[in-house]
Amino acid sequence: MRIETTAIEGIVAITPPRFGDHRGYFSEVFKDAWFRENVADVTFIQDNESLSAEPSTVRGLHFQIPPFAQGKLVRCVAGRIMDVVVDIRTGSPSFGNWLSQELSPENGTQLWVPPGFAHGFATLEPNSVINYKVTAPYNPQHDRGIAWNDPAIGIRWPVDEKAMVLSDKDRTLPRLADLPNHFSYSAKQPKD
Numbered sequence: 001m002r003i004e005t006t007a008i009e010g011i012v013a014i015t016p017p018r019f020g021d022h023r024g025y026f027s028e029v030f031k032d033a034w035f036r037e038n039v040a041d042v043t044f045i046q047d048n049e050s051l052s053a054e055p056s057t058v059r060g061l062h063f064q065i066p067p068f069a070q071g072k073l074v075r076c077v078a079g080r081i082m083d084v085v086v087d088i089r090t091g092s093p094s095f096g097n098w099l100s101q102e103l104s105p106e107n108g109t110q111l112w113v114p115p116g117f118a119h120g121f122a123t124l125e126p127n128s129v130i131n132y133k134v135t136a137p138y139n140p141q142h143d144r145g146i147a148w149n150d151p152a153i154g155i156r157w158p159v160d161e162k163a164m165v166l167s168d169k170d171r172t173l174p175r176l177a178d179l180p181n182h183f184s185y186s187a188k189q190p191k192d
Helices: 032-039
Strands: 004-007 012-015 017-023 024-026 046-052 058-064 072-077 081-087 096-101 110-113 117-123 127-132 143-146
Touching: 046 058, 058 081, 072 096, 072 117, 081 110, 096 110
Parallel strands: none
Antiparallel strands: 004 012, 012 110, 017 024, 046 127, 058 117, 058 143, 072 110, 072 127, 081 096, 081 117
């Protein structure tokens, strides 16, 4: 599997190899031991899937607070999305910064989003299906989010704001500056 580090520490893009012939291809999209050794030593407890029927659907930016903070391994299995993460770890050198990664069945790329980041996406095609593994179950009492259009973050969404399809919940999420400190940054120590 190919690993690409990103401009924000902790966020990793993973592209599994594909072995193809005239019939199509075969790919191992997740291997627990490999993931633990090369990306993060975590346990995924659940797989989730969402369908966004309309292009220009924006979901997010969501996260859960401890003790139900979630790490997510996100992939797009139909359609195409721009996946977005925002660093919400207080004290992080990249606090409030965002990055995006296009995910599609064609590129096969997955994005690892550890706890301490808000996550969202915009659909670039109709009938986009997102599949993601999570490290903690959904818990409504610990579910939080930040505004998709927080000007202090300044995400450049690839869709026209007038055409965006948003949930009522996502329309009313607070700005990052209005949130309490839920996550603190801890620099990784070099391995011996």
